[in-house]
Amino acid sequence: MKRSLRRAKEFALERLLFLSGTASVVFVVLIFVFLLREGAAVFGHVSLGHFLGAKFWYPISSPAKLGILPLILGSLLVTAGALAIAVPLGIAAAFYIAEVAPKRLRTVLKSCVEILSAIPSVVLGFLGITLLVPFLKNFLGLPTGLTAFSGSLMLAFMAMPTIITISEDAINAVPREYKEGAVALGATHWQTLVRVVIHGAFPGIIAAAMLGIGRVIGETMAVMMVTGNAAVIPRTIFEPVRTLTATIAAEMGEAAQGTPHYHALFAVGIVLFLISFAINLTADLFLNRGKKR
Amino acid sequence: MRNESLKQRLGFGVLLLATLIVVVPVLSILVLILLKGWGALSWKFLLTMPRDGMRAGGIFPAIVGTTYLVFVSIAFALPIGVMAAVYLSEYARDNWLTRTINLAIINLAGVSSVVYGLFGLSLFVIFLNFGVSIIAGALTLGIMTLPVIITTTREALRAVPHAYREVSLSLGASRWQTVRHAVLPRALPGILTGAILSIGRVAGETAPILFTVAAFYLPKLPTSLSDQAMALPYHLYVITTQIPGIPESYRYGTALVLIGLVLVMNITAGVLRARYRKKR
Numbered sequence: 001m002k003r004s005l006r007r008a009k010e011f012a013l014e015r016l017l018f019l020s021g022t023a024s025v026v027f028v029v030l031i032f033v034f035l036l037r038e039g040a041a042v043f044g045h046v047s048l049g050h051f052l053g054a055k056f057w058y059p060i061s062s063p064a065k066l067g068i069l070p071l072i073l074g075s076l077l078v079t080a081g082a083l084a085i086a087v088p089l090g091i092a093a094a095f096y097i098a099e100v101a102p103k104r105l106r107t108v109l110k111s112c113v114e115i116l117s118a119i120p121s122v123v124l125g126f127l128g129i130t131l132l133v134p135f136l137k138n139f140l141g142l143p144t145g146l147t148a149f150s151g152s153l154m155l156a157f158m159a160m161p162t163i164i165t166i167s168e169d170a171i172n173a174v175p176r177e178y179k180e181g182a183v184a185l186g187a188t189h190w191q192t193l194v195r196v197v198i199h200g201a202f203p204g205i206i207a208a209a210m211l212g213i214g215r216v217i218g219e220t221m222a223v224m225m226v227t228g229n230a231a232v233i234p235r236t237i238f239e240p241v242r243t244l245t246a247t248i249a250a251e252m253g254e255a256a257q258g259t260p261h262y263h264a265l266f267a268v269g270i271v272l273f274l275i276s277f278a279i280n281l282t283a284d285l286f287l288n289r290g291k292k293r
Numbered sequence: 294m295r296n297e298s299l300k301q302r303l304g305f306g307v308l309l310l311a312t313l314i315v316v317v318p319v320l321s322i323l324v325l326i327l328l329k330g331w332g333a334l335s336w337k338f339l340l341t342m343p344r345d346g347m348r349a350g351g352i353f354p355a356i357v358g359t360t361y362l363v364f365v366s367i368a369f370a371l372p373i374g375v376m377a378a379v380y381l382s383e384y385a386r387d388n389w390l391t392r393t394i395n396l397a398i399i400n401l402a403g404v405s406s407v408v409y410g411l412f413g414l415s416l417f418v419i420f421l422n423f424g425v426s427i428i429a430g431a432l433t434l435g436i437m438t439l440p441v442i443i444t445t446t447r448e449a450l451r452a453v454p455h456a457y458r459e460v461s462l463s464l465g466a467s468r469w470q471t472v473r474h475a476v477l478p479r480a481l482p483g484i485l486t487g488a489i490l491s492i493g494r495v496a497g498e499t500a501p502i503l504f505t506v507a508a509f510y511l512p513k514l515p516t517s518l519s520d521q522a523m524a525l526p527y528h529l530y531v532i533t534t535q536i537p538g539i540p541e542s543y544r545y546g547t548a549l550v551l552i553g554l555v556l557v558m559n560i561t562a563g564v565l566r567a568r569y570r571k572k573r
């Protein structure tokens with residue numbers, strides 16, 4: 001009797017474990033469903049093509065103009081700038097940390113990277129607005145320091161931890177035999193790195209760059225604080241822009257529930273969700289390919 | 294040959310330079326915030342209400358709000374996260390369901406923080422009718438931090454040597470008894486690491502709480518989970534961008550408290566992890 005009671009208890013517990021295990025799937029589905037619930041209604045006002053392709057975002061004029069092309073271009077510009085800085089620096093730093101640095105220094109450097117990833121984005125935004133923005137305005141002689149470039153600089157640092165740690169894992173995962181083989185053939189350590197290790201680590205490095213993109217596109221607070229938030233199509237990187245994320249964060253507070261503006265902001269959320277979904281899926285494919293070899 | 298060794302020194306020099314460009318700003322940020330914020334810190338700053346349109350007084354309500362959010366969201370996410378990790382590490386087979394779960398975890402970790410805010414608004418504030426409240430914000434933050442808890446716990450469980458499980462099972466213990474008595478106790482430090490890391494994450498996030506809980510200014514402390522609350526990261530955002538004429542030391546002081554809180558959590562987690570790794 002006692003035994004069957006115990007078995008019933010264990011059965012219940014194991015069901016509970018299973019349910020918790022599937023919770024992540026449930027939450028991903030819930031996020032998508034509840035974004036759709038509030039966002040789908042925007043397509044009663046504009047067509048999908050208009051929403052993604054029209055050049056004007058004047059959500060509170062009447063009738064509201066709900067084209068998110070300027071926002072998409074703003075996000076792309078800031079992201080491209082950030083990647084141009086973060087990818088080369090991040091990969092180089094990953095090589096230094098994984099292959100060159102002495103063991104003690106490696107630990108210190110890795111902690112620095114960890115600290116960087118822990119700094120809240122609002123703190124970086126605060127420093128950006130108090131130090132970086134006035135500095136860039138004076139240094140580059142711009143009418144305002146609140147530009148896409150400021151955003152790119154901030155975001156480059158926020159993407160760095162992702163890029164460094166994942167590239168470093170990929171570099172460490174290159175089989176030792178490869179390196180030993182190269183060295184045995186008379187290659188220097190440097191030649192081994194640039195001719196052998198980099199090839200073995202390549203899929204992982206691609207994944208690192210992709211996840212860096214994901215991190216940058218989704219970043220909100222720091223970007224909103226330093227990019228100036230002008231919802232116009234940018235011509236150069238030294239102009240104010242407004243990103244997809246900043247638009248949601250800045251406007252949701254004032255958008256009345258049920259208005260086209262409100263639905264449009266949720267639809268922007270759907271766009272962001274789909275972008276991060278696609279990026280993570282592809283990065284995962286690259287990571288698995290790296291592992292199989 | 295000399296040419297090659299010169300190339301190597303040059304190459305390593307470039308790599309070092311890149312690393313310094315990443316690391317030096319991090320350290321300068323920490324030193325700067327510490328130096329500029331230290332002057333503002335006092336018991337009065339930490340433990341009194343703001344005055345004069347938040348231009349004077351303290352940040353007590355923001356600290357209280359963040360504490361509420363941290364505890365409620367961890368109380369929600371830790372059990373689910375740990376159980377999910379136990380399922381994935383001890384029970385799940387390598388099939389399509391497990392692969393789907395793993396993909397879902399990766400995606401949860403990748404969703405933009407402001408999208409979590411929209412989700413929280415749509416599900417908790419509006420659909421479940423919680424209103425803008427601590428419970429809505431904490432649940433949103435809890436779901437956001439779930440991937441951190443699951444992955445660190447899973448890592449801790451996998452690090453427990455297989456022999457423990459085999460011995461326990463061979464002595465006639467059931468699967469659950471094995472997990473409960475042979476595996477979980479040894480994974481405890483790792484689970485704790487995940488919990489502490491996610492506290493740091495929850496305390497520092499702004500975007501998910503923008504529309505779900507955060508209040509610009511409240512004259513009173515929250516008294517229940519259905520109240521709105523102020524929170525440290527949102528408070529820093531507000532006094533940086535929305536209110537002109539705040540003394541700079543006041544902003545740096547708030548940033549110092551926030552970053553201090555987050556870093557203490559991260560360092561504790563790091564020390565804990567280093568300790569249990571050494572033990573093995």
